[in-house]
Amino acid sequence: MKEASYYKKLDDLKIQCNLCKHNCKISKGNKGICGVRQNKEGKLYSLIYGLCSSVGIDPIEKKPLYHFYPSSQVFSIGTVGCNFKCLHCQNYNISTATPGYSYIKKMTPEDVVNFAKQHGCRGIAYTYNEPTIWYEYTLDIARLAKKQFLYNVYVTNGYISEDPFREISEVLNAVNIDIKAFNESFYKKICKAKLQPVLDTCILAKELGIHLEITYLVIPDYNDSDKEVETFCKWVGEKLGSNVPIHFSRFHPDYNMLNVPPTPMETMIKIFNIAKKIGHFYVYLGNVPISEYEDTVCPKCGNICIKRVGFNLTTSGLNKGKCSNCGEYLQIIY
Numbered sequence: 001m002k003e004a005s006y007y008k009k010l011d012d013l014k015i016q017c018n019l020c021k022h023n024c025k026i027s028k029g030n031k032g033i034c035g036v037r038q039n040k041e042g043k044l045y046s047l048i049y050g051l052c053s054s055v056g057i058d059p060i061e062k063k064p065l066y067h068f069y070p071s072s073q074v075f076s077i078g079t080v081g082c083n084f085k086c087l088h089c090q091n092y093n094i095s096t097a098t099p100g101y102s103y104i105k106k107m108t109p110e111d112v113v114n115f116a117k118q119h120g121c122r123g124i125a126y127t128y129n130e131p132t133i134w135y136e137y138t139l140d141i142a143r144l145a146k147k148q149f150l151y152n153v154y155v156t157n158g159y160i161s162e163d164p165f166r167e168i169s170e171v172l173n174a175v176n177i178d179i180k181a182f183n184e185s186f187y188k189k190i191c192k193a194k195l196q197p198v199l200d201t202c203i204l205a206k207e208l209g210i211h212l213e214i215t216y217l218v219i220p221d222y223n224d225s226d227k228e229v230e231t232f233c234k235w236v237g238e239k240l241g242s243n244v245p246i247h248f249s250r251f252h253p254d255y256n257m258l259n260v261p262p263t264p265m266e267t268m269i270k271i272f273n274i275a276k277k278i279g280h281f282y283v284y285l286g287n288v289p290i291s292e293y294e295d296t297v298c299p300k301c302g303n304i305c306i307k308r309v310g311f312n313l314t315t316s317g318l319n320k321g322k323c324s325n326c327g328e329y330l331q332i333i334y
Contacts, residue, residue, distance in 0.1 A: 002049035002136055004037055006164050013042035020083050020132050020159045021197035033192075034133040036081035036099060047099040049137045052107045054078040054094060054128045057119055059311040063127065063155050064247050064286060066296060067332045068174045068211050070306060071313045074153065075116035078128025079137070080104065084157050085192040086180070088219065088257040095129050109141040113148055123151030123173070132160040135168070142171040157191075158198035165204060174211035174333075176247075177202055181216075181223035182232035190222070199235070206240055211333055213245040215286075218263045218271060220251065229271050233278040242279050243331045248272065250287035265290070282331075296330065298323040305330055 006019045013028040017037055024032035026039040036048045056076045060069055082095035089095050107115075116124050124145050126138045131154050142152040151173040158177040179198060180191060187195045205212045214236060218224050236244060248271050250263045268285050272293060275283040285293035296306035298317070303325035305317035317324050321332045 001040075001045040001047055004044040004046045005136055005139075006161065007044040009042060013039070015039050015042060015044050017044055018161055019135055019164055020161055021194065022083055022159070023161075032083075033085075034081045034083040034130075036079070036133055046134065046136050048079045048081065048134050050106055050108055051079055051099065051104045052077050052112075053080050053097065053101055053104050055105075055107075055115070057121060058125065060122075060125075060153075061308070061311050061313070063125055063153060063176050064215065064249075064284070065153065065174055065176055065211075065213050066247075066284060066294075066306070066308075067213065067245050067282065067330070068153070069122055069151065069333060070315060072122035073120060074123050074125045074151075075112070075119060075121040076125040076127050077107070077112060077141075078126070078131075079134045080129060081133050082130045082157075083133050083159055083193075084130065086255075087190050088217075088251070088254055088260070090252075090254045091128055092255040109137070109144050112141050113144045113150065116145070116150055117148060121150070123153060125153040125155060127153075127155035130157055130159075132156060132164075135160075135164055139168050139171070142168065146171045156201075157193075158201035159193060160201060162200075162204060165201060166208065169205075169208040169210055172210055174213070175205050176213045176215055177205065178215050178217070179232065181219075182228050182235070183223070186223055199239070203239055206244075212240065213247065214240075215247045215249055217249045217251055218268060219257075220261055220263055220267065222260070224263065224267055224271070226270075226274065229274050230278065233275045233280060237279060243281050245282040245284065246275060246280055247284045247286050248275070250285065252287065268293075296332075298326060298328050298330065300328040301326040 007017045017024045031038045080097040154175045281299040291309045294308040307314040
């Protein structure tokens, strides 16, 4: 255990956790909604500091991040628990697990950084389950990683509070934030959370200069209407900019939404065209069999700058972050 950051003491040994936007008020002996932060005698503790449920070496494109160190390898780690309760969670085996999960392994921050370097990774991704809820662990790792010239990446639901996000922004290089739908009723019913705090985190990430990409999982009859997608795309353009990469990911049935069918390809292509028509430069489709929707295309001349087939990349159309044909800068970090 490690004493947690960002909480305040209340009366009768109660505390309020201010790490995420739930701002859980926790009585003595109880845990927050995430299940991994507990009030012990009026102090808040993280129960998962230094504990990993999952580790792996991934291409950065798997996060997905398409405009951040293309084709680099990233050391990915995750723990257990989550501050969302998504009915369609695709990592539910760890997001619903407790700190006593049988596959959990102890790894110090030094261990994580050493593993990343030993395996030739360019950076570390905090992923698989929501990194906000193991904030203290990620922050200590990220500080060590930065000293070793490794990048740090959050794959997150964006429900982190402003103060901790500002603190970790000093060592955080990139984020992929899930915007799970563009209506509050979806967030309340499907995720047991709210939309607006996620949008606020997206805006703050841009203000702080963190590289930002957005993922939107398209679920049939839940968040795939033309109107909702158009509203979402217009918001991104107005608040974040047309050059922020958007990844529309195809849904497959999982966890407590097994009765919902996979997203039709016709829907995915329609959404791709809506986003392009609104004016977004970099729109990608994930979990689809047609690779052309994963290519990075120059918004000025149409040249294919990065060709993607699965996680195999060809960058012959790119020259030092610019289109090799017309010289347009493509907002790609190397």
